[in-house]
Amino acid sequence: MLQRRTPLAKLLMPILALVVALWSALPIAWMLLTAFKPQTAIRTSDIVVLFAPTLDNFVNLFFGGNKVGSFLVHSLLVTILSTAIAVALGCMAGYGMAHWYSRHKKGLSFWIISTRMAPIAAVIVPLFVMFRTADLVNTIPGLIVAHLSFNLPFAIWLMAAFFQQVPPSIEEAALVDGCSKFRGFWSVALPVTRPGIITTAVLCMVFSWNDYAFSSALGGPQTSTLPMAAGALVTQSGIDWGLLSALGVVVALPMLIAGLAVRRHLVTGLSLGAVTGE
DSSP, X not given: OOOOOOHHHHHHHHHHHHHHHHHHHHHHXXXXXXXXXXXXXXXXXXXXXXXXXXXXXHXXXXXXXXXXXXXXXXXXXXXXXXXXXXXXXXXXXXXXXXXXXXXXXXXXXXXXXXXXXXXXXXXXXXXXXXXXXXXXXXXXXXXXXXXXXXXXXXXXXXXXXHHTTSOHHHHHHHHHTTOOHHHHIIIIIHXXXXXXXXXXXXXXXXXXXXXXXXXXXXXXXXXXXXXXXXXXXXXXXXXXHHHHHHHHHHHHHHHHHHHHHTHHHHHHHHHHTOXXXX
């Protein structure tokens, strides 16, 4: 039986939650304010909270010769294509894993997710050697393949967990009605696991959109993504905090909007996927 919280605990818990919320929200709020500040309010040593908002930082970011527009296009291409391929292949492979009965299943499942658990620093050098041999360095397809090397194992492992939650009786009824195995997968299993598919897609998108390690090691001037633009704004003459804050808003906003748009499916998918992957 759970013990009731003491009056002191009831008082401290909201205070602790408020402190954690402020600790997390203040840097984001300050970045948002700085993005809309004029340069006179940014360069002063005083803390300026009240000011006339301006879009100059965003205009200078995209039209001031920083090539952020091309960085944005590269990020969109790599994120959308790598996520789509990872989710598509992850659904098919995860479905096969969920319906494969073998004493080697646990070992194979662990091996798949272990490739995702490896730190990026441990695989950068081997990947660079292979990509240079295949002439994939500083190319968009190379970045897509690099992101797939981390997103695909995660998508397979996660989708296998989601497909295991589908009641076998539903697919058996579809087979009795004359559906083929592929038809059962396409028309029965996929719609049922839609929250899981959305969850997997959002998590893969977040990794690809925020990636810096692969872009810096395997990319180049023709394939720089948005996270690489932050390094370009740090120069020997100093840091333009207005542009950097505007870039932070541009990087954070799409993933924030995507997360809020699918938050209901995201919560449902994460709760469905809370299995061991047996």
